[in-house]
Amino acid sequence: xxxxxxxxxxxxxxxxxxxxxxxxxxxxxxxxxxxxxxxxxxxxxxxxxxxxxxxxxxxxxxxxxxxxxxxxxxxxxxxxxxxxxxxxxxxxxxxxxxxxxxxxxxxxxxxxxxxxxxxxxxxxxxxxxxxxxxxxxxxxxxxxxxxxxxxxxxxxxxxxxxxxxxxxxxxxxxxxxxxxxxxxxxxxxxxxxxxxxxxxxxxxxxxxxxxxxxxxxxxxxxxxxxxxxxxxxxxxx
Amino acid sequence: xxxxxxxxxxxxxxxxxxxxxxxxxxxxxxxxxxxxxxxxxxxxxxxxxxxxxxxxxxxxxxxxxxxxxxxxxxxxxxxxxxxxxxxxxxxxxxxxxxxxxxxxxxxxxxxxxxxxxxxxxxxxxxxxxxxxxxxxxxxxxxxxxxxxxxxxxxxxxxxxxxxxxxxxxxxxxxxxxxxxxxxxxxxxxxxxxxxxxxxxxxxxxxxxxxxxxxxxxxxxxxxxxxxxxxxxxxxxxxxxxxxxxxxxxxxxxxxxxxxxxxxxxxxxxxxxxxxxxxxxxxxxxxxxxxxxxxxxxxxxxxxxxxxxxxxxxxxxxxxxxxxxxxxxxxxxxxxxxxxxxxxxxxxxxxxxxxxxxxxxxxxxxxxxxxxxxxxxxxxxxxxxxxxxxxxxxxxxxxxxxxxxxxxxxxxxxxxxxxxxxxxxxxxxxxxxxxxxxxxxxxxxxxxxxxxxxxxxxxxxxxxxxxxxx
Numbered sequence: 001x002x003x004x005x006x007x008x009x010x011x012x013x014x015x016x017x018x019x020x021x022x023x024x025x026x027x028x029x030x031x032x033x034x035x036x037x038x039x040x041x042x043x044x045x046x047x048x049x050x051x052x053x054x055x056x057x058x059x060x061x062x063x064x065x066x067x068x069x070x071x072x073x074x075x076x077x078x079x080x081x082x083x084x085x086x087x088x089x090x091x092x093x094x095x096x097x098x099x100x101x102x103x104x105x106x107x108x109x110x111x112x113x114x115x116x117x118x119x120x121x122x123x124x125x126x127x128x129x130x131x132x133x134x135x136x137x138x139x140x141x142x143x144x145x146x147x148x149x150x151x152x153x154x155x156x157x158x159x160x161x162x163x164x165x166x167x168x169x170x171x172x173x174x175x176x177x178x179x180x181x182x183x184x185x186x187x188x189x190x191x192x193x194x195x196x197x198x199x200x201x202x203x204x205x206x207x208x209x210x211x212x213x214x215x216x217x218x219x220x221x222x223x224x225x226x227x228x229x230x231x232x233x234x235x236x237x
Numbered sequence: 238x239x240x241x242x243x244x245x246x247x248x249x250x251x252x253x254x255x256x257x258x259x260x261x262x263x264x265x266x267x268x269x270x271x272x273x274x275x276x277x278x279x280x281x282x283x284x285x286x287x288x289x290x291x292x293x294x295x296x297x298x299x300x301x302x303x304x305x306x307x308x309x310x311x312x313x314x315x316x317x318x319x320x321x322x323x324x325x326x327x328x329x330x331x332x333x334x335x336x337x338x339x340x341x342x343x344x345x346x347x348x349x350x351x352x353x354x355x356x357x358x359x360x361x362x363x364x365x366x367x368x369x370x371x372x373x374x375x376x377x378x379x380x381x382x383x384x385x386x387x388x389x390x391x392x393x394x395x396x397x398x399x400x401x402x403x404x405x406x407x408x409x410x411x412x413x414x415x416x417x418x419x420x421x422x423x424x425x426x427x428x429x430x431x432x433x434x435x436x437x438x439x440x441x442x443x444x445x446x447x448x449x450x451x452x453x454x455x456x457x458x459x460x461x462x463x464x465x466x467x468x469x470x471x472x473x474x475x476x477x478x479x480x481x482x483x484x485x486x487x488x489x490x491x492x493x494x495x496x497x498x499x500x501x502x503x504x505x506x507x508x509x510x511x512x513x514x515x516x517x518x519x520x521x522x523x524x525x526x527x528x529x530x531x532x533x534x535x536x537x538x539x540x541x542x543x544x545x546x547x548x549x550x551x552x553x554x555x556x557x558x559x560x561x562x563x564x565x566x567x568x569x570x571x572x573x574x575x576x577x578x579x580x581x582x583x584x585x586x587x588x589x590x591x592x593x594x595x596x597x598x599x600x601x602x603x604x605x606x607x608x609x610x611x612x613x614x615x616x617x618x619x620x621x622x623x624x625x626x627x628x629x630x631x632x633x634x635x636x637x638x639x640x641x642x643x644x645x646x647x648x649x650x651x652x653x654x655x656x657x658x659x660x661x662x663x664x665x666x667x668x669x670x671x672x673x674x675x676x677x678x679x680x681x682x683x684x685x686x687x688x689x690x691x692x693x694x695x696x697x698x699x700x701x702x703x704x705x706x
Contacts, residue, residue: 009649012697013659014690019697023704035701040649046642048601050623051634054642061650141603170560174600179682181247181598186686187254187564188600191264217687221674 002032003113004069008079009040015209018075021236022110025123026073036065042074043090044082048175052090059087063099071117072107075232077139077207078175080109085142109139111207111231115148121155125235128158132201134192134215135168136208149207149231156234166195173214189218193226204228242571243594249569250598259395263563266394270557273500280502281492291493292612295548298447298480302538305447305480306529312450316512318525326356329530333358333439333472334365336526340470342367342436346428348454348461349373350441351389351551352474352530354573355586358439370431372460374424381408387567389574390498390553395566428460438464438522440510442475443550444490445527448483451511452527455494455504462508471522473510476530478538478547490550497554497610537585543618546581548611555605555615561598570595577605581618589626596622655698663692 003026007019026033043058062083066072074080084107091100114120133153139145153161172178172188179185192215196204204226206212212228219226239247253259278284298305310320323329329352337345345367347353359380362369371380375392379385381404386392393401398415405412411423432438440461444453452473454461465471481490495501514521537547556562556576567575572583572592580595596619605615626632634642648654666689674684683689 007697012655013662013692016693016695016697016700020700020704023701033705035698035705037652038650040655040698041645048620048623049597049634049638049642050620050625050627050632051638051642052624052627054634058642058647058650137600137602137604141607168604170600170602170604172560172600174602177597177600179680181250182682182686183251183254184561184564184598185600187260188560189687191260191560191564213690214687217683217689220688221686 002034002070004066004072005033005035006042006066006072006074006079006083007035007040008042008074008076010213011075011209012040014213015230018209018230018232021230021232022073022075024236025114025232028123029118029120034069036069038065042079042082044079044086045175047082047086047090055090056094056096059090059100060096063087063091063096063103066103066106067099069106071113072103073110073113074107075110076209077109077136077143077145078210080107080112081138081142083107084109109143109145109207111148111152112139112143112145115151121151123152123155123235124157125155125237126157127234127237129202130160130162130200131203131205131234132162132164132196132199133167134164134171134196134204134206134208134211136206136211137170139207140168145207149205152231152235153205156237159234162199162201164195164199164201166192169195171211171214173210175210178214185214186218189214193219193222193224196226197224202227203234205231205234207231240591240594242591245571246569246594246598249571250565253566253569254564259566260564262395262397263566266391267557267563270500274496274554277496277500277502281496287489287493288610288612291489291610292545292548294481294486294489295550295611296545298482299478299538299544299547301482302477302480305482306477308447309445309450309480310529312448313452313512313527315450316515318450318512318527321526321528323528323530323532325532329356329474329528329532330358330361332526332528333474334361336470336472337362337365337367337437340436340524342470344368344370344431344434345437345439346370346372346431346435346464346468347376347439348441348456348464349376349392350439350474351386351573352441352476353439354385355532356474356530358474370428370435372428372431372458372464373456374421374458374460377424377428378404381405385568385573388553388556389551389576395568432463432467435464435468437470437472438466438468439472439474440464442473442479443494444481444487445475445479446481446484446487446509449509449511451484451509453487453491453507453509455491455507457499457501457505459506462506465508465510465522466520469522470524470526471510471513472526472528474528474530476532476534478534478549493610494550494552497552497608533586537582540585542621543581543585545611545613546578546585546615546618548613549578549582550611551578552610554608554610558604558608560600560602560604565598577615577619578613581613581615581622584622584626589622590629590631593622593626593629593632596620596626652698659692659696659699666692
């Protein structure tokens with residue numbers, strides 16, 4: 001299968017290893033990876049801020065670039081939800097409605113693609129650490145992605161998963177929300193960090209680099225002993 | 238320009254969110270709630286099935302509101318109740334003040350009614366010279382503090398026992414200890430006298446049954462029963478959306494409201510009020526008035542996208558799970574209906590321009606939608622409110638938003654420009670690092686409390702260029 005890999009802008013710039021890990025995993029599984037040249041943004045910031053026209057302007061080249069793909073894998077639950085759940089709404093009643101629906105149906109968040117589409121749960125990875133998992137809200141509630149990351153982690157050798165009490169509680173990132181309401185966003189992040197620390201895990205794992213940027217950013221500023229890592233990086237070990 | 242409610246919200250949020258004492262009180266209360274709520278949910282054979290049925294029933298009632306309201310009026314008036322229709326808050330206040338004046342009332346006793354908060358009824362009655370006493374314990378406490386209720390279901394959940402003891406000592410000169418039972422007895426001693434003095438009792442309503450013409454009230458203290466039964470005149474102020482078509486609908490909604498509201502299988506007292514005292518009945522008011530309140534509910538009804546929000550049963554479950562509510566608290570919202578449901582409906586009830594900020598004050602995590610027993614699509618409605626706000630004359634994007642949406646995204650979508658941006662941002666981030674977290678840091682909103690990761694030495698696309706060859 002040819003996998004079109006969509007690496008969101010901030011993953012491209014700040015977390016390249018997340019994308020590199022995904023490429024290595026898919027190639028190891030014998031799939032061909034292509035990275036569409038043009039789109040680096042799915043239009044979610046504009047969409048979430050209420051500027052749907054602007055968001056559509058960003059989304060159209062994306063639809064164009066992905067229209068012939070077999071399958072699109074998105075390196076973020078949040079951007080994944082944007083493309084597979086919100087594109088059909090965003091483009092409803094426009095000339096791009098059909099294209100949006102067709103692309104949406106081909107879009108998969110990384111862990112869900114591995115488990116639900118490829119039927120792969122064991123990648124032969126080793127990660128001898130105690131870890132806890134943070135459910136990104138979009139992955140969890142828009143994409144119903146509770147199970148796949150945990151099935152993948154269950155087969156990682158040496159890995160011990162300890163669930164935190166607030167696994168499903170938002171980390172407080174929320175895109176532009178984090179900059180618009182920094183005090184609330186920070187308080188939410190503090191709650192998350194406290195819950196993660198209770199597990200005494202070495203790492204917090206997530207499918208969303210944006211959540212991990214929030215959690216790690218807070219922990220580093222407060223000099224808390226928290227390390228974060230994306231699921232793909234764990235699975236590529 | 239920020240609206241006054243938005244300024245209030247931002248100021249309070251900045252003050253309350255970092256307050257770890259407040260956070261602790263709410264987390265402890267909600268932790269206990271979550272445990273009992275989850276236990277009781279298991280008593281339903283099929284909780285998701287119950288939610289689907291509740292959502293359908295409510296949506297059907299709201300879609301045929303005209304029919305159900307007419308039926309309700311006919312059935313309840315048949316037993317001697319007077320039904321009044323109020324289009325807005327002022328009309329509702331005037332109707333109620335008119336009844337009080339007719340009855341030459343002096344003392345009014347009230348049970349919990351968010352609709353009365355919505356129309357600022359207490360202020361109007363006190364201003365007109367009536368003595369008004371809240372009889373729900375939590376409401377009584379916040380009334381003594383001259384505060385609005387903190388939460389739809391738990392008006393005084395932000396207070397500790399010690400604070401309540403001090404309050405009773407100060408206001409009532411009666412507070413033997415901070416034991417909850419002792420504190421309840423203090424309130425009871427004060428309130429029992431008021432029931433006997435009261436000329437009129439005012440209640441809200443949890444449901445209004447069209448088929449049988451009944452007002453259903455659920456409570457845990459028996460105070461609504463006394464409010465309804467002791468004074469000679471009873472008034473119920475109810476939002477028009479509280480209609481349920483059939484009596485049997487309560488078999489679903491009463492336990493559902495109790496489970497999601499307080500984690501109880503059923504609340505202690507569930508009463509149906511079908512009219513004034515009938516011939517041969519031992520108790521009940523001599524006169525019964527029901528005031529049906531629209532107050533912009535029909536504006537929401539006209540919105541095909543968000544009409545389901547009228548199905549809200551005011552259980553407060555969305556507030557309880559909302560990480561925003563749990564960190565900013567109930568008073569920060571500055572509106573009667575706080576939390577996710579309030580952020581959705583307040584722009585419809587009180588104006589989008591003034592209240593749009595509440596829809597942005599959300600990380601869109603969706604915990605509210607996931608928990609809502611009547612399946613209101615809460616967090617997606619927040620997105621729609623944001624879209625609607627951007628279409629207002631004042632909704633034009635700010636300078637930075639324009640920069641972001643008009644320029645950033647197209648840049649991100651052009652390989653050459655993106656590659657240049659990647660290089661420039663490395664330099665930019667290095668320079669920014671010199672002022673990291675300070676007031677001149679352009680991204681201080683982030684960096685004041687959080688570190689920002691560096692731009693990678695080699696971006697993914699730069700790596701892919703080499704690897705993908």
